[in-house]
Amino acid sequence: MKISILVNEGPYTHEASDSAYLFARAALAKGHEVSRVFFYHDGVNNATRLTEPPQDDRHIVDRWSKLAEEHPVDLVVCVAAALRRGIKDENLAPGFRISGLGQLIEAGIKADRLVTFGD
Amino acid sequence: MGEVKKFMYVNRKAPFGTIYALESLEVVLIAAAFDQDVSMVFMDDGVYQLKKGVDTKAIEVKNFQPTYRALDDYDVNKLYVEAEALEARGLTAGDLCVPVEVLTRAQIGKLMEEQDILLSF
């Protein structure tokens, strides 16, 4: 089954991006296709490569990058939401790309399921 | 594109305390270009998004209420508002900036079952 995910909150403050990531991993482990993860609202902050958590904490941004490296998961950051919050190509972590809101609608059209994680 | 899916946008948050209402509206405007079956539902504090008479000058935030009135131009005209939410907030459909269909929570729940994609922000 083709599953897409919407992440509406930034890392660390809310559990949303942890839940979304663990859900994505579990879906892949079950043989589903996670075609796209779309980052919206403060969710765009999942994509900054300037993130430096303490050593003993999980690195949420790196986790997403690794996921996209290991699987064909399209990590899309909404351009309008990103520009509002200072996320640009120059500080974008590997595996992410910046694009328009149309990518969210397209994910909804093409996927069998769309699961939202937020506040 | 051949396939038409039923998209419902669920709004449960008040408009200015957080950005969700504005950014959700931006999604709906983009969605309109995709020729899908689009509806919006306003539940709980989400009904405040449509309360007319908004004046944001003194808080220096953009007043995006005119955009709700423009939705019809984008062929987004299925706007549902939760009856219980209006009542709990001392509002009636007459207090809202656009014409809406008022439904009970249970009726909205039934409509949700008919959707392909539910998006909430």
Add this chain to the structure above:
Amino acid sequence: MLHIVNKSPLDRNSLEACVAAAQAGGALLLIEDGVYAATRGNTAATALKSALDRLTVYVLAPDLAARGMSDALIEGVRLVDYGGFVDLVAEHSTCQSWL
């Protein structure tokens, strides 16, 4: 359909709103702070019990364990892990996150 609630019932009304709208035969999954609703002694657990005959209620076990609440789970709800979460999404044609 599958309903997902992620907030404590004593903080937000998302569980109450969800239960009022959810049609009989649906599934409700409690995740993140939503899991507190299914713990003994919580006033919401009483309300949740009345919903149990209409809805199948699931709790995400990793979130319950993280909060030290594994031994307080009320009867009648089912525990799932993330794999179970994925199965629930796959089994239901739509899902609504009550944000």
